[in-house]
Amino acid sequence: MLIRKRSSNPVLPSEITPQAVFESRRKFLQGSASIAGIAAGTGLGLLAPVRGEAAIAVDPEATGKDIESVVESAWRVDEELNSWSDITTYNNFYEFGTDKGDPARYADEFTPLPWTLEVGGECEKPGRIGYEEIIAPHRIEERIYRLRCVEAWSMVVPWVGISLGDLLNRFAPTSKAKYVAFRTVHRPEEMRGQRGGSLSWPYIEGLRIDEAMHPMTLLAIGIYGKMIPNQNGAPIRLVVPWKYGFKSIKSIASIEFVEKQPDTSWNLAASREYGFYSNVNPEVNHPRWSQARERRIGEFFKRDTLMFNGYAEEVGALYAGMDLAKNY
Amino acid sequence: MEKIPDTGAKSRPASPMPSVAQKRERFVSRAKIVVFVLASLPFAALLLRAFQGDLGANPVEEITHVTGEWALRLLIVTLMITPLRHLIGAVWPTRLRRMLGLFAFFYLLMHFLTYAILDASLDPAYIVQDVIDRLYITAGFAAFLMLIPLAITSTNAMVRRMGPVRWRRLHRLAYPAAIAGALHFLWLVKADKGEPLIYASILALLLVARLPPLSRRLQALGNLRKTRLAAPKATP
Numbered sequence: 100m101l102i103r104k105r106s107s108n109p110v111l112p113s114e115i116t117p118q119a120v121f122e123s124r125r126k127f128l129q130g131s132a133s134i135a136g137i138a139a140g141t142g143l144g145l146l147a148p149v150r151g152e153a154a155i156a157v158d159p160e161a162t163g164k165d166i167e168s169v170v171e172s173a174w175r176v177d178e179e180l181n182s183w184s185d186i187t188t189y190n191n192f193y194e195f196g197t198d199k200g201d202p203a204r205y206a207d208e209f210t211p212l213p214w215t216l217e218v219g220g221e222c223e224k225p226g227r228i229g230y231e232e233i234i235a236p237h238r239i240e241e242r243i244y245r246l247r248c249v250e251a252w253s254m255v256v257p258w259v260g261i262s263l264g265d266l267l268n269r270f271a272p273t274s275k276a277k278y279v280a281f282r283t284v285h286r287p288e289e290m291r292g293q294r295g296g297s298l299s300w301p302y303i304e305g306l307r308i309d310e311a312m313h314p315m316t317l318l319a320i321g322i323y324g325k326m327i328p329n330q331n332g333a334p335i336r337l338v339v340p341w342k343y344g345f346k347s348i349k350s351i352a353s354i355e356f357v358e359k360q361p362d363t364s365w366n367l368a369a370s371r372e373y374g375f376y377s378n379v380n381p382e383v384n385h386p387r388w389s390q391a392r393e394r395r396i397g398e399f400f401k402r403d404t405l406m407f408n409g410y411a412e413e414v415g416a417l418y419a420g421m422d423l424a425k426n427y
Numbered sequence: 428m429e430k431i432p433d434t435g436a437k438s439r440p441a442s443p444m445p446s447v448a449q450k451r452e453r454f455v456s457r458a459k460i461v462v463f464v465l466a467s468l469p470f471a472a473l474l475l476r477a478f479q480g481d482l483g484a485n486p487v488e489e490i491t492h493v494t495g496e497w498a499l500r501l502l503i504v505t506l507m508i509t510p511l512r513h514l515i516g517a518v519w520p521t522r523l524r525r526m527l528g529l530f531a532f533f534y535l536l537m538h539f540l541t542y543a544i545l546d547a548s549l550d551p552a553y554i555v556q557d558v559i560d561r562l563y564i565t566a567g568f569a570a571f572l573m574l575i576p577l578a579i580t581s582t583n584a585m586v587r588r589m590g591p592v593r594w595r596r597l598h599r600l601a602y603p604a605a606i607a608g609a610l611h612f613l614w615l616v617k618a619d620k621g622e623p624l625i626y627a628s629i630l631a632l633l634l635v636a637r638l639p640p641l642s643r644r645l646q647a648l649g650n651l652r653k654t655r656l657a658a659p660k661a662t663p
Contacts, residue, residue, distance in 0.1 A: 181484075189484030197619040200483065252485060297618040368618060384560060387615070389553070396484050399545055 166321045169259050172240035174315065176409070180243065181254040183323050185396050190330045191248065192349055193297050194283065194290040201292070202330035209289040211333035211350070220280070220355035223271035230334055234320060236269070237261035241324065242317055244340035246347075247379045247408045251388040254396045258338050259321030264312040267354070272308065276356035279311040280304075281337060284352035298364050304348035305361035305375065306339065307417075315340060315413055318351075341407040341414045343377045374427035378418065379408035383427050455522050462523050466530040469497045470537075487545045494538040495567075499608045501531035502574075503629055506605055510636040516649030525581050528601070532578040535608075539571050563614035570607035573600045605630055 190202040195209075216233055219225035239261060247253045267279065285301035287293040293300045310316065317338040320327055327333045332349025339346050345365050355361075365373035372386055381391045381404040392401035407414055418426075445453070473493050476482050482489040505527040512520045547553045557564045577598055579585070586594050609630050612623040635641060 185484040193618065197617075199485070199488075252488070295619070387561065387563075387617070389557060389560075394485065394487065394546075399487060400548055401546065 164326050165324055166239065166259050166326055169239050169241050169321070169324060172242045174240075174242040174244065176243045176245055176255055178245070178255045179397075180257055181396055186254060186256055186322055187328050187330060189396060191250075191344065192292075192330055192332065194292045194300075194302065194350070195330065196292045197297050205291050206329035206333075208291065209286070209329045209333070209350075211329055214334045216335065216351065217353045218267075218270045218355070219353075220357050221273045221275040222356045223273060225270060233266065233318075233335060234261060237265050239320070240317075242338075244315075244317070244338060245408050246338075246340065246344055247393060247404065249343035249345060249373070249377070249385065249388065249390075251390065251393045251401070251404075252396055253393045253404075253408075257323055258317055258319045259324060259327075260317040260319035260338065262314060263316045263318045263337065264314065266318055267311060267356075270356070272356045275358045276308055278357050278360055279306050279308060280355045280357050280361035281306075281348045281351050282353040282355075283348055284350045298368055301352070302348060302364045303361065304337070304346055304363050305357075306346070307360075308356075309417055310339065310414075313414060313417065315410065341379055341410040343373075343379060345373065346377050376418075376423075376426050378423065378427075379404060380406060380423055380427070382406075383424050451519065455519050458519070458523055459526060462526055466501060466527065469493065470534070487541065491538060491541045491546075494534045494541060495612070498531050498534035498538055499605075499612060499626055501527055501534060502601070502605045502608055503626065503633065505531055506601065506630070506633045510633060510642075510645055513642060513645035513649050516646075516651075516653035529578060529581060532574050535571055535574060539568075563611050566607045566614065567611035570604045570611060573604040573607070577601060577604075602634065606634075 188203045189199050191199065192202040192206070195202040195205045198204075212230055214230040214233075215227050216229075217227045239259060241257055241259050243255060243257045245253055246256050281304045283302040284290075285293060287300070306316070317340075319332070319336050319338045320334060322328070322331060327336065332347075332351075335351050336349040337347045337351065346363075360375055363373070363375060365377075366375060379390070383390060390404055393404045394401050405411070473482075473490065477486065477490070505524055508520045508524045508527070512518060543549055543554060547557065558568045559565070577600055580589060580594065580597060589597070609623065609627045613620060613627055616623050636645060
């Protein structure tokens with residue numbers, strides 16, 4: 100019988116207040132004298148730490164460091180969290196190799212900061228912005244989402260990030276912006292998987308504009324209150340919790356507003372298996388894996404997969420009237 | 428091993444020098460022990476890692492991968508026996524084949540049970556659906572089914588009962604089983620086909636080596652080697 104040790108700590112991860120949240124509260128208390136007015140106005144103190152020089156670590160060694168000024172969001176799945184070790188050692192990030200352990204093994208060859216994000220296409224204010232500039236105007240939230248991989252395994256991850264829609268609106272997309280195309284950075288010298296041909300590089304993904312603007316769609320910058328590790332898609336990655344994991348593109352270098360449905364890497368590699376939408380759907384059979392059930396990492400037997408990964412209430416309306424078997 | 432200085436005068440009728448046949452027997456039984464230990468090692472390592480909680484975030488997947496890989500590897504090693512025998516012109520490799528084949532089956536059985544119990548929750552409908560819907564599972568399942576009769580008829584008693592001709596004919600199922608195993612691996616991989624292609628190439632090579640013209644050439648090489656070894660040491 101195999102009994103996996105979660106950790107030597109008897110306290111369940113779900114019982115722990117993430118370090119950053121804890122610290123952000125404490126920081127709030129410490130600074131409360133000077134910002135008493137705002138604090139009184141908001142009551143909960145949630146908005147207090149957000150504006151101003153959001154204290155984002157910017158040195159190149161920052162990955163793994165704490166993100167400050169994180170507020171708890173209402174998006175919190177009430178399920179046991181996966182451990183830091185589960186989340187950071189079991190990854191599909193083919194840029195570093197196809198083995199689940201490869202990203203953790205080789206991602207230290209990658210330097211995530213400084214970072215430049217290029218935003219363009221059908222928008223009024225295209226531009227290139229750096230890491231701080233991406234994040235600074237926004238409220239940094241912790242959101243606990245289920246993550247469902249198309250390979251029929253899943254995790255529960257405490258992400259830290261900003262609403263993607265808020266970021267996109269800064270570039271004033273025009274009415275021609277029907278879709279959003281994303282591209283991962285292309286650095287074969289730092290990403291050994293890109294020196295091979297498992298996929299065509301750089302990795303590309305896409306969303307419909309309403310999906311991209313949906314309040315649940317997150318641009319993640321951290322996990323467990325710490326800056327997102329390289330193997331999880333540093334320094335910025337997408338998290339679209341109702342879609343299979345490969346839609347949540349990592350290490351995003353470019354975002355483009357486009358009029359036509361953009362190409363996506365896995366669809367180009369095997370169109371019969373990976374559609375543009377790739378919404379988690381237990382009823383749409385996949386040629387490779389039954390999607391009816393999934394193995395939650397940390398559990399031995401499989402559990403039933405939920406429609407839209409359990410977010411049907413939140414996102415079902417986006418797909419009203421669509422044939423989801425055809426638009427898989 | 429005893430180290431008795433050979434004075435030549437010591438050979439008494441009570442302890443005769445081992446005959447060639449006895450020497451060969453001793454060699455084969457030692458080789459069997461080595462094969463047994465080597466073929467058990469992956470399973471022992473897997474158990475050790477399991478008890479240490481060292482199978483990673485998804486232990487079930489790791490067990491599935493390790494057992495499946497070793498089943499295929501050992502099946503391929505089993506198919507190396509005949510070409511090896513031809514090449515070196517000696518019969519002894521054949522005597523290791525049953526153990527290798529049974530180890531391949533053992534790993535395949537563990538592979539299948541991991542899938543059936545932990546992935547499919549022993550739900551026959553789920554397994555049947557998987558076998559029908561997914562070609563790589565069809566191939567893997569076929570390989571498993573083909574190896575079952577081979578494992579059952581692997582005993583000396585069964586060889587005797589079936590007669591060597593029928594037995595050998597049945598055991599040719601090892602070829603389609605190995606091909607199905609290699610295809611199972613090739614078809615299940617999402618993007619990086621490198622590793623499964625290595626297995627497929629080795630298997631293809633081993634099957635080609637059985638084509639009569641090549642097989643004859645291998646045997647000729649083996650015979651040449653044998654006669655050279657048997658020949659008395661000629662002039663320096």
